[in-house]
Amino acid sequence: MSKAFLQAISYYLPKKCLTNEELSLQHPEWSVDKIALKTGIHNRYLSAPDETAGDMAMKAAERLFDEYNIDRSKIDFVLLCTQSPDYFLPTTACIVQDRLGLSKNCGALDFNLGCSGFIYGLGLAKGLLFSGQAKNILLITSETYTKNIHPLDKSNKTIFGDGATASLVSSTIDDLLWNAEIQEFSYATDGSGHENLIIRNGGFRNKTKKEALDVYLDDVFIKNDDFLYMDGKAIFDFTAFEVPKLVEQNLILNESSTESIDLFIFHQANQYMLNFMRKRCKIPTEKFYIDISDGGNTVSNTIPIALKRASKKKVLQKEFHIQLCGFGVGLSMGAVTLKF
Numbered sequence: 472m473s474k475a476f477l478q479a480i481s482y483y484l485p486k487k488c489l490t491n492e493e494l495s496l497q498h499p500e501w502s503v504d505k506i507a508l509k510t511g512i513h514n515r516y517l518s519a520p521d522e523t524a525g526d527m528a529m530k531a532a533e534r535l536f537d538e539y540n541i542d543r544s545k546i547d548f549v550l551l552c553t554q555s556p557d558y559f560l561p562t563t564a565c566i567v568q569d570r571l572g573l574s575k576n577c578g579a580l581d582f583n584l585g586c587s588g589f590i591y592g593l594g595l596a597k598g599l600l601f602s603g604q605a606k607n608i609l610l611i612t613s614e615t616y617t618k619n620i621h622p623l624d625k626s627n628k629t630i631f632g633d634g635a636t637a638s639l640v641s642s643t644i645d646d647l648l649w650n651a652e653i654q655e656f657s658y659a660t661d662g663s664g665h666e667n668l669i670i671r672n673g674g675f676r677n678k679t680k681k682e683a684l685d686v687y688l689d690d691v692f693i694k695n696d697d698f699l700y701m702d703g704k705a706i707f708d709f710t711a712f713e714v715p716k717l718v719e720q721n722l723i724l725n726e727s728s729t730e731s732i733d734l735f736i737f738h739q740a741n742q743y744m745l746n747f748m749r750k751r752c753k754i755p756t757e758k759f760y761i762d763i764s765d766g767g768n769t770v771s772n773t774i775p776i777a778l779k780r781a782s783k784k785k786v787l788q789k790e791f792h793i794q795l796c797g798f799g800v801g802l803s804m805g806a807v808t809l810k811f
Contacts, residue, residue: 573609
């Protein structure tokens with residue numbers, strides 16, 4: 472019987488760190504304590520002006536190969552999740568395949584998803600393995616969201632950071648690696664909410680445009696269509712009320728329960744939202760992993776980074792059953808259970 476295993480994760484965070492102290496200096500009306508209390512974030516990392524998602528993907532992948540002594544010649548497919556591609560075309564995954572020196576007998580594709588991207592990537596990888604199209608998949612997430620945040624947008628500046636992760640997903644067990652069996656997936660989409668998290672200009676619908684204007688309400692910056700816009704209340708309502716339904720569906724699908732799951736790792740959006748959802752899902756505090764203070768919301772990277780950190784801190788143990796859940800831009804959701 473075919474199986475798929477998440478075998479290893481490594482990640483890369485850029486060098487430049489934006490602290491709460493620096494944010495408070497830029498926006499004096501927001502104190503250091505207020506930012507930390509509201510978001511649970513103390514540091515977020517910003518990609519350099521000339522550093523792209525492809526560059527960061529390379530660094531995460533090289534770290535994966537070195538850290539786990541992975542033979543790159545065995546990689547036969549690259550899946551790269553990004554909404555910050557190096558170019559409109561070609562795909563960043565093709566460039567990364569070449570720069571990493573991977574076999575030319577290797578598939579490579581980008582897929583465009585945000586905070587649910589790692590879950591979807593695991594689903595795509597499992598499908599490729601089960602259908603016999605690949606044996607060892609390099610799954611990469613890489614985002615430079617901070618390049619799309621307006622300098623006056625203090626709300627998004629406090630939340631988002633940049634980063635990249637690289638994971639190995641394989642069809643065979645390796646005693647030196649994780650051997651986390653990827654079980655069943657649940658997905659959900661509500662495209663009617665797509666305008667609640669959007670960069671309106673730059674794609675082909677609004678490629679040719681007049682100079683975008685800053686929009687204010689009561690002297691507070693709201694949006695500029697050239698930059699990232701997020702309706703925080705709408706996104707909160709979506710996640711707070713729809714995510715618990717998906718979590719329950721996935722537990723039932725995997726013949727599991729809150730009691731039988733050892734650890735829950737959700738997309739690390741912000742601390743307040745995570746705690747609200749934990750209560751809605753009736754998950755005990757000790758089973759709900761939050762690791763957002765250093766790095767912030769790195770979009771599709773948050774779940775694999777949290778997984779890696781949980782492993783390093785020995786929070787993630789052998790024989791654990793864990794549930795992952797991603798949600799956000801699209802609006803898109805995905806959940807899956809892993810059996811270590």
